[in-house]
């Protein structure tokens with residue numbers, strides 16, 4: 462049975478030589494960004510699982526770009542919440558004390574970096590980067606709409622008038638190739654270097670903090686038992702129980718933005 466004692470967790474945390482955090486969509490929920498499996502997860506009649514796939518791209522890349530352009534519109538004016546800030550502040554204290562800190566995130570919204578987190582492994586890519594399908598070049602890009610053709614597009618209403626986009630409407634690289642969102646889609650493998658970095662961070666930490674993830678999407682979800690079996694104390698912060706809960710030494714149920722600032726207000730000793 463996992464402990465819910467804040468003082469006991471803080472006593473452990475203070476002596477932790479290395480912390481790894483695994484974050485998911487729930488970390489950004491209080492910033493106003495819908496989670497994947499919660500309410501508000503549909504765009505028109507599709508879930509992210511329907512459109513974030515190579516098959517959807519091959520069928521209709523304009524529709525996939527319209528969906529991502531909408532997500533970029535939604536996220537463009539959102540900022541970090543106290544959960545992001547508490548994690549960035551924890552990293553600062555741990556790196557100042559020459560101790561390890563890794564933040565592994567499944568989120569593509571960029572809010573951890575905006576809050577000041579530095580050592581970030583983005584397992585699922587970034588909404589603010591695009592990649593050329595021909596030359597592979599990855600570019601930072603915050604232009605919304607992504608091209609002028611998408612001006613006024615993206616309405617999430619299921620009855621929205623659906624415009625069809627042609628190849629010429631899509632963003633293109635200097636080399637002439639079409640650019641796609643630099644995110645990992647369902648059915649695609651993760652970059653092996655990123656997976657290795659995330660796995661090492663899970664294996665080599667003494668504290669593993671799991672925040673706001675349903676812990677059902679692999680390989681990210683597999684990091685929790687990996688950390689535990691390598692000796693880490695595992696703590697979960699989530700509104701609900703998840704498949705990760707069984708691997709936890711500490712469980713704190715509630716909103717990450719309300720729990721983390723106090724829970725992590727610890728100096729390394």
Ligand code: OAD
Nearest residue numbers: 485486487490496497498567673674675678699700716717
């Ligand atoms: P999910 O939408 O699956 O899960 C969000 C989790 O956050 C749930 O367990 C909620 O209970 C919890 N939650 C919601 N609000 C919260 C709050 N304020 N504080 C704490 N917890 C809260 O999101 P992920 O687990 O991130 O993959 O989803 C994993 C991956 O599946 C995503 O990265 C994405 C998705 O499909 C790709 O796009 C490849």
